[in-house]
Amino acid sequence: xxxxxxxxHLDAGRDREVPPRVGRVEPDPPLVAEGTTDDPTLETxxxxxxxxxxxxxxxxxxxxxxxxxxxxxxSEVMLQQTPVVRVLPRxxxxxxxxxxxxxxxxxxxxxxxxxxxRLGYPRRALRLQECxxxxxxxxxxxxxxxxxxxxxxxxxxEYTAAAVTAFAHRERAVVVDTNIRRVLARSVQxxxxxxxxxxxxxxxxxxxxxxxxxxxxxxxxxxxxxxGALVCTARSPRCAQCPLAEAGxxxxxxxxxxxxxxxxxxxxxxxxxxQLRGQIMAVLRxxxxxxxxxxLTLDAADPERVARCEASLVxxxxxxxxxxxxxxx
DNA sequence: AAGGCGGGGTC
DNA sequence: GACCCAGCCTT
Numbered sequence: 001x002x003x004x005x006x007x008x009h010l011d012a013g014r015d016r017e018v019p020p021r022v023g024r025v026e027p028d029p030p031l032v033a034e035g036t037t038d039d040p041t042l043e044t045x046x047x048x049x050x051x052x053x054x055x056x057x058x059x060x061x062x063x064x065x066x067x068x069x070x071x072x073x074x075s076e077v078m079l080q081q082t083p084v085v086r087v088l089p090r091x092x093x094x095x096x097x098x099x100x101x102x103x104x105x106x107x108x109x110x111x112x113x114x115x116x117x118r119l120g121y122p123r124r125a126l127r128l129q130e131c132x133x134x135x136x137x138x139x140x141x142x143x144x145x146x147x148x149x150x151x152x153x154x155x156x157x158e159y160t161a162a163a164v165t166a167f168a169h170r171e172r173a174v175v176v177d178t179n180i181r182r183v184l185a186r187s188v189q190x191x192x193x194x195x196x197x198x199x200x201x202x203x204x205x206x207x208x209x210x211x212x213x214x215x216x217x218x219x220x221x222x223x224x225x226x227x228g229a230l231v232c233t234a235r236s237p238r239c240a241q242c243p244l245a246e247a248g249x250x251x252x253x254x255x256x257x258x259x260x261x262x263x264x265x266x267x268x269x270x271x272x273x274x275q276l277r278g279q280i281m282a283v284l285r286x287x288x289x290x291x292x293x294x295x296l297t298l299d300a301a302d303p304e305r306v307a308r309c310e311a312s313l314v315x316x317x318x319x320x321x322x323x324x325x326x327x328x329x
Numbered sequence: 330a331a332g333g334c335g336g337g338g339t340c
Numbered sequence: 341g342a343c344c345c346a347g348c349c350t351t
Contacts, residue, residue, distance in 0.1 A: 079346040086337075087346090120335030124348085157348045167346095177346045197330065225346065234344060235340070269335085270341095278335050316334095 041248045042209055045187055046220055052243040053223030056230065060084065061092065062167075063222075069143040069168035070135075071095050076163045077128050077155055082119050084229070090119055102141050104132035110328035113318065114285050122281055126317055127155030145169050166221045172214050175221040176206045179228025184209060186232060190250035192259035193234070276309045277318075280326070284319060289327035 061067070062075035074094060078087045094115055098104040104112070109129060116125035131153045135143060143164065144150060150161035158176075165173035176198070184205055185194035194202065211217040231238045239245045245252045269275055279298050283290045296306050310326055313319040320329050 076346065081334090081345060081347055082336080083338075083345050118336060120337085120345095121348090123334070127348085155348070159347060163346065175346085178344090179346070229346075268342095272333090274334055275336090281335085 042188070044248055045244060046209070046211060046216075048243045048247045049183075049223045049227050050216070050219045053219070053226055057223065057226050058084075058230070061088070067168075068099075069164065070101055071099075072168035073131075073143055073156075073160075073164050074128065076160045076167075077124055077131075078119055080124060080160065081121060086119065090115070090117055098132075100141065101132040101135040101143070104129055105136045110288065113281070113328055117285070118282070120278075122318055123316055124155055130154040131156065143168065145171070147173065163221075166214075166218050170214055170218050172210065172212075172217040173221070174203065174207050174210055175225065176203060177225060177228075178234075179225045179232070180206065180221075181228075182234060183224050183228045183232045186237075186251035187244050187249045190254045192251065192257060273305065273309050273312065276305060277313055280306075280309055280313060281318065284326065284328050289322075289325045291325050295326065 062072055071091075075087065075091050078091055078094075097115065098107055107129065109126070112125050112129050113122055116122055119125075134153055135141060139149075144153075145165070147161045147165060150156050150164055151158070156164070162173040162175040163177075165171050166175050181194040181198065181202060184202070185191040188205060188209070209220075211220050227242070227244075231242045232244075239249075239252060239256065242249065242252075251257070276299060280290070280295055283295065283298075292306075292310070295310065296303055299306055310319070313326070314321060317329060319326050321327075
């Protein structure tokens, strides 16, 4: 890490001169890579969004020049379903404590779970440590290159493999997260929101939208994700501040139609096993262990549920039984 | 394709 | 109180 605190435009600035204005300011590279396009509207969108990122992108620490591929991978895992602001302090502490895969591989798992704190989905912490161990054992302690090798690591799926390829290795990758899905759904497809489940058609659209070569592809990955996070948000999109509103956004052009009345029932959380598991893990993080009797007080009305959750935590490797108590592994 | 899996901020 | 968040994994 250089320690530099260059304001904004970190990645775009490093990868490519930011175009001074909307529109094409230089010829594109030959369209050799699969999934590229010569659609002028799409080209305008790409240049516009990259330019916007140069001025408005956040100065996030894992974007700093010199951040190791491992540190980028850790950030991506932490960011799986957890907002940036909550990840920031945990990531900083984590990387200071365990800077390399070998460091994390050798750490006591109980300490790993404690350091994960309340980021949620603590199975991710277990998988991250397993991931570090696999990197040490099978890749000489170095984060491997290539989507296939990355996806073989525990906890690394399609998105994270692509994100590590783009943001750590600076190679071309089809990165599609919830932000990018939403920006493409609106700006290209004219939809208020993407469909609930990710489709092959969306993957094809993202592939088609991706510039043919790095560093421009990487700048696009980063910029479009940031636009979705800061401007083209799920709930109240800030279209007045959006560089695409008058540069070809299909949704705005269509009059920003509302989403069809969605009956997507979300899972409830109150009263679920997921909630109780979280409460049990909070006790274990604090005390290291707990008796069954103590855990029963978390839901005195339903001892079966407590027992079920304890058992599932053990089955997941998040806790172990020892001397009649539940404790961190 | 659907459902489980945390936790907290926001509207 | 419902919705959302740089998803992954199993069924």
